[in-house]
Amino acid sequence: MQTTNTTSSPAPDLVKNNWDFTEVWIDPMLSPPYILLLLCDSKQNCQIYDPKQGDKVVFSSNNYEAAKLWLLEDEYEPVEGRLLAKELF
Template sequence: MRNKPEFTEVWIDPMLSPPYILLLLCNSDQNCQIYDPAQNYKVIFSSNNYEAAKLWLLEDEYEPIEGRLLANELF
């Protein structure tokens, strides 16, 4: 992601134990990337809007953890 992220969301696959986690980061232009922490934070999906990234996660039955982490809380 070229621009600093505006927000981050944590998504989980609750059917696994422990749950599998993915990270969704979007910048102010709504360019979004999904990272897999288990694969050394490899980008596994990119889109030019939040809705497409969210739908990709929902199709694979991931669920969002409540709340977003704003960039000023991370950096």
């Protein structure tokens, strides 16, 4: 699994504490599947967190498409649907 950060990343806690939506992505080739969480804020600053590594940020980007491409390159697949922050609070 590739774990690199981009240089144009927002502050690590900015997205985590102010997220607009989150997606769950899995690597289905592993058993059990490996899970990563994609969180994006309202300005499309996105970070990918690894729950297995204590929610370590493994990738940051200033747009959703770059984060999505990073996951797809590593052969992750999205779990259907998004969780919106406004639905929870």
